[in-house]
Amino acid sequence: MNTPVQPLPPQPSKKPVAPVQKEDAMLLQKEMINRNYHELAVAHDRGKRICATFVPGNLNELVMCFDFARSLPETNALQSGLRKKSGKFIMDAERDGHSEDVCTYVKTDLGMMLNGDVGPTGEPLPKPDILLLSYTGCFTFMKWFELVRQKYGCEATMLHVPYQGDGRVSKNMRDYVVKQLKETVIPALERVSGVKFDIDRLREYIKESVKAEEHLVHVLQSAKRRPTPIDGYFGAVYYIGPIFTAFRGTPEASQYYGVLRDEIDQRVREGKGPITPEGELTEEKYRLVVEGPPNWTSFRDFWKMFYDEGAVVVASTYSKVGGTYDFGFRHDPDRPLESLAEYCLGCYTNLNFPQRIDMICKYIEDYQADGLLINSIKSCNSFSAGQLLILREVEKRTGKPAAFIESDLVDPRYFSAANIKNRLESYFQMIKAKRVAAQAATAGASTTTH
Numbered sequence: 001m002n003t004p005v006q007p008l009p010p011q012p013s014k015k016p017v018a019p020v021q022k023e024d025a026m027l028l029q030k031e032m033i034n035r036n037y038h039e040l041a042v043a044h045d046r047g048k049r050i051c052a053t054f055v056p057g058n059l060n061e062l063v064m065c066f067d068f069a070r071s072l073p074e075t076n077a078l079q080s081g082l083r084k085k086s087g088k089f090i091m092d093a094e095r096d097g098h099s100e101d102v103c104t105y106v107k108t109d110l111g112m113m114l115n116g117d118v119g120p121t122g123e124p125l126p127k128p129d130i131l132l133l134s135y136t137g138c139f140t141f142m143k144w145f146e147l148v149r150q151k152y153g154c155e156a157t158m159l160h161v162p163y164q165g166d167g168r169v170s171k172n173m174r175d176y177v178v179k180q181l182k183e184t185v186i187p188a189l190e191r192v193s194g195v196k197f198d199i200d201r202l203r204e205y206i207k208e209s210v211k212a213e214e215h216l217v218h219v220l221q222s223a224k225r226r227p228t229p230i231d232g233y234f235g236a237v238y239y240i241g242p243i244f245t246a247f248r249g250t251p252e253a254s255q256y257y258g259v260l261r262d263e264i265d266q267r268v269r270e271g272k273g274p275i276t277p278e279g280e281l282t283e284e285k286y287r288l289v290v291e292g293p294p295n296w297t298s299f300r301d302f303w304k305m306f307y308d309e310g311a312v313v314v315a316s317t318y319s320k321v322g323g324t325y326d327f328g329f330r331h332d333p334d335r336p337l338e339s340l341a342e343y344c345l346g347c348y349t350n351l352n353f354p355q356r357i358d359m360i361c362k363y364i365e366d367y368q369a370d371g372l373l374i375n376s377i378k379s380c381n382s383f384s385a386g387q388l389l390i391l392r393e394v395e396k397r398t399g400k401p402a403a404f405i406e407s408d409l410v411d412p413r414y415f416s417a418a419n420i421k422n423r424l425e426s427y428f429q430m431i432k433a434k435r436v437a438a439q440a441a442t443a444g445a446s447t448t449t450h
């Protein structure tokens with residue numbers, strides 16, 4: 001159903017802002033992402049084919065074996081959101097008949113097509129030659145590529161990844177994915193690219209992936225320290241960029257994660273807190289675990305609501321959507337296709353609710369967090385369904401307070417700064433009150449035992 005189109009909220013008046021502070025690795029990451037957009041823009045002129053594929057369950061190492069340039073539609077949408085371009089795209093897609101309830105990444109992508117296929121950096125984003133749909137738990141992925149295929153008339157190939165309904169990966173599930181890779185996906189990639197598959201080339205890329213994965217886990221787990229040297233949500237979205245997109249398996253990614261790791265180790269040695277856009281967070285008052293993606297259109301304002309209060313995110317589920325490496329998974333060059341299958345099966349979006357709850361409870365314990373915050377995304381049915389259940393269960397099991405806020409990914413109409421700020425402030429007060437009560441109880445207990 002087509003729904004009325006709401007006007008965009010008024011843009012805040014321009015006032016001078018302090019230059020944003022970034023770590024060297026954040027700048028390097030930005031440069032890599034921009035370079036990939038340039039490679040996409042010139043791919044066809046250079047005789048290269050383009051493969052579009054989604055972040056969770058992406059088969060970047062395999063796709064590189066066929067010399068494809070890689071386009072990740074969710075990343076394209078969020079990059080447009082960060083650059084304040086998504087609002088118009090979404091409204092154009094709604095005028096074109098897509099409901100207000102449809103995932104706003106999808107509408108940003110469709111709106112971008114309606115506006116002449118110009119990517120987030122302003123360079124052309126040419127039509128993909130093949131859509132590789134690795135289906136890992138979000139039904140929207142399927143409908144999204146159906147629409148794109150219809151629009152561009154390009155080939156599509158699908159990898160069906162069985163959902164972890166009972167919380168485990170069986171041999172049959174893995175074999176089923178490997179069979180599809182061999183019989184469907186690889187032949188389609190060979191046909192469209194004209195390049196023959198070479199499994200040794202795949203092994204070499206996978207060796208690089210392992211190096212980057214090791215470094216990334218080291219960086220993310222540094223947040224177990226007090227103070228944490230990183231923000232595991234707002235900062236982590238920069239860190240995961242290369243490995244969750246077109247760079248996993250490249251020597252550049254290994255190098256990037258090596259630089260990042262050195263940078264974070266240095267912060268640890270100096271006892272420093274995380275870098276925020278306004279400098280180092282010097283006093284860590286609240287340590288949080290966050291579930292759900294961030295809001296991209298007001299990313300900096302959103303982050304500010306945390307660091308202004310001394311709140312830091314020590315772990316997040318969103319920084320695992322492209323791989324749950326911190327629970328031990330690594331790609332394996334000795335079992336290249338099997339490990340690609342296991343990677344897809346283990347994606348966060350492919351985990352059932354008990355698994356997600358276990359993961360969050362473990363984060364709260366291992367990272368000594370004060371509680372859980374859920375940012376529920378209005379138009380992401382895949383992530384939002386069941387979040388209240390997660391919240392109650394985590395509170396019950398950990399005894400730590402949880403809170404719920406709502407926003408959207410890239411639709412500026414659904415970011416209510418005042419509401420979110422109020423909720424966060426009340427939440428921080430709640431954490432403080434719980435802490436005082438716990439200290440009083442401990443003091444009372446020690447008085448009665450002396």
Ligand code: SF4
Nearest residue numbers: 103138140380381382
């Ligand atoms: S997981 Fe959510 S944000 Fe991603 S494609 Fe599915 S509905 Fe959209």
